[in-house]
Amino acid sequence: MGNLKCFLKAFTPTALFVLSLGYFVYSRLTGFVPVKLPTIEEMKAYGPVLLPFIYTVTYIVRAWAALTFAFLVAGFIGELAPKHVMLSYLSSTRRVAYLLATLFAPLLTVCSCVMIPIFAGLVYAGAGIGPAITFLLAAPAANVMAIIFTADIISWKIAMVRLVAAMLIAIFVGYIVSRTSWARDLEDQYKSRRVGRAQIIEERRSLCDRLWASFKLSGYLVRMILPYVLLGVAIVSYIHAYLPPEAATSYLSGYLGIALGAVIGVPMYTPTLVEVVLVSALKHLGMSPSSALAFLIGGPMTSIPSMMGVSRIVGWKIVFLYAALAVIGAIMAGLAYHFILGDVW
Amino acid sequence: MSEIVVEVIGVEPPCPKCRKTLEIVKNVVKELNIEDKVKIIKLDINSPNVVARYGVISSPSVAVNGVIKVLGRVPEKEEVIRILKEAIQSHG
Numbered sequence: 001m002g003n004l005k006c007f008l009k010a011f012t013p014t015a016l017f018v019l020s021l022g023y024f025v026y027s028r029l030t031g032f033v034p035v036k037l038p039t040i041e042e043m044k045a046y047g048p049v050l051l052p053f054i055y056t057v058t059y060i061v062r063a064w065a066a067l068t069f070a071f072l073v074a075g076f077i078g079e080l081a082p083k084h085v086m087l088s089y090l091s092s093t094r095r096v097a098y099l100l101a102t103l104f105a106p107l108l109t110v111c112s113c114v115m116i117p118i119f120a121g122l123v124y125a126g127a128g129i130g131p132a133i134t135f136l137l138a139a140p141a142a143n144v145m146a147i148i149f150t151a152d153i154i155s156w157k158i159a160m161v162r163l164v165a166a167m168l169i170a171i172f173v174g175y176i177v178s179r180t181s182w183a184r185d186l187e188d189q190y191k192s193r194r195v196g197r198a199q200i201i202e203e204r205r206s207l208c209d210r211l212w213a214s215f216k217l218s219g220y221l222v223r224m225i226l227p228y229v230l231l232g233v234a235i236v237s238y239i240h241a242y243l244p245p246e247a248a249t250s251y252l253s254g255y256l257g258i259a260l261g262a263v264i265g266v267p268m269y270t271p272t273l274v275e276v277v278l279v280s281a282l283k284h285l286g287m288s289p290s291s292a293l294a295f296l297i298g299g300p301m302t303s304i305p306s307m308m309g310v311s312r313i314v315g316w317k318i319v320f321l322y323a324a325l326a327v328i329g330a331i332m333a334g335l336a337y338h339f340i341l342g343d344v345w
Numbered sequence: 346m347s348e349i350v351v352e353v354i355g356v357e358p359p360c361p362k363c364r365k366t367l368e369i370v371k372n373v374v375k376e377l378n379i380e381d382k383v384k385i386i387k388l389d390i391n392s393p394n395v396v397a398r399y400g401v402i403s404s405p406s407v408a409v410n411g412v413i414k415v416l417g418r419v420p421e422k423e424e425v426i427r428i429l430k431e432a433i434q435s436h437g
Contacts, residue, residue, distance in 0.1 A: 079418065083403055083416055083417050084416055087400075087401050087403065087416075088401075090401065091400060091401040108403060108417075114403045114404055117391055117403060117404045118401060118403055120390070121402060122401055124393045124396035124397070125400055190393070199411065199412045199413065200413040201412055201413070202413070202414065202416055203414055203420070203424050203427070213418065213421070217418070220361075220419075
């Protein structure tokens with residue numbers, strides 16, 4: 001009886017994982033699309049009441065596999081990644097701390113409520129503000145779910161460039177911030193503190209319990225994120241149908257587009273994954289890939305809720321500095337894409 | 346009889362996961378009828394003092410008598426029961 005329960009606990013998430021991955025790969029390889037997005041004329045014909053529903057349903061049918069896969073992967077990572085080991089590496093080493101911060105950030109912060117505590121921990125523990133900022137910026141922009149979703153909805157190229165560029169920018173911004181006198185003052189404040197290392201004896205659990213826990217974490221993420229995604233998709237449907245394409249082609253392409261893309265993300269708080277849907281709609285309207293990239297990098301890095309949380313720990317001066325540098329970084333990434341890959345999505 | 350201190354370390358204001366963790370711990374203590382032996386403390390993970398004691402950890406975490414037992418996740422009810430029973434035994 002116990003064995004059967006254990007089997008089911010381990011089997012459910014694994015089976016869903018294989019199923020969604022299989023469908024995901026199959027639809028990529030064959031170009032299979034269950035339903036096409038309606039054209040702008042069709043959307044206008046639906047009228048403003050029906051449009052958001054049809055648009056949202058179309059999205060769910062198109063992207064269910066990518067979404068399921070993304071949420072399951074996030075659950076696996078959140079539950080199975082050796083957090084204890086990663087956290088102790090992150091707070092103890094100095095020279096490679098920047099690199100570790102970028103590499104571990106997406107693995108440690110599946111849920112945004114973990115991000116600021118780890119940031120605060122790194123600052124207070126005297127691990128250096130540079131790696132802490134790197135961590136803070138890399139986590140949302142290189143978010144595993146967002147990358148998978150970007151790859152499915154927009155393109156693999158944009159997803160990969162988004163990931164790599166976000167990591168490089170995070171390192172660059174963290175390093176520059178750490179060189180300022182503001183950062184040094186702050187570091188001096190916490191340098192002399194004696195930092196205890198927690199004694200950690202985690203409860204041991206069987207693999208099936210852990211897989212089941214990861215599945216529950218996926219479920220939790222779905223409950224937290226999906227309502228916002230659906231609401232976001234509904235709002236995006238209006239933009240897709242009613243924003244004149246001329247506006248997208250004239251403001252969201254070329255150099256102006258890159259700059260605007262990087263800057264709009266600052267005041268506009270888009271919940272995770274919604275930025276991808278928005279870009280996909282703007283892509284149909286004529287946004288250039290380099291502007292899209294700038295937006296996809298700049299937006300998540302400068303989210304207002306996280307900036308407010310961080311300002312309580314390091315003050316507004318440092319927050320403004322890192323946000324400005326992140327926007328510059330996003331513009332540079334957009335420019336680089338523009339010159340190297342041009343208009344290829 | 347010495348007291349068992351259970352610290353639930355989370356974000357302040359509490360995030361949903363931290364709230365859930367605190368709720369589970371409270372319910373278990375009530376169910377096991379050990380309210381007089383166990384003291385539950387809610388700690389803010391973003392405070393320098395908590396970091397000074399526990400270093401960099403992720404939320405929510407549960408510590409029993411200064412030892413972290415659950416790191417960065419919501420524990421199962423059965424787990425908390427096991428942890429608390431063990432703590433009571435070792436304290437005699």
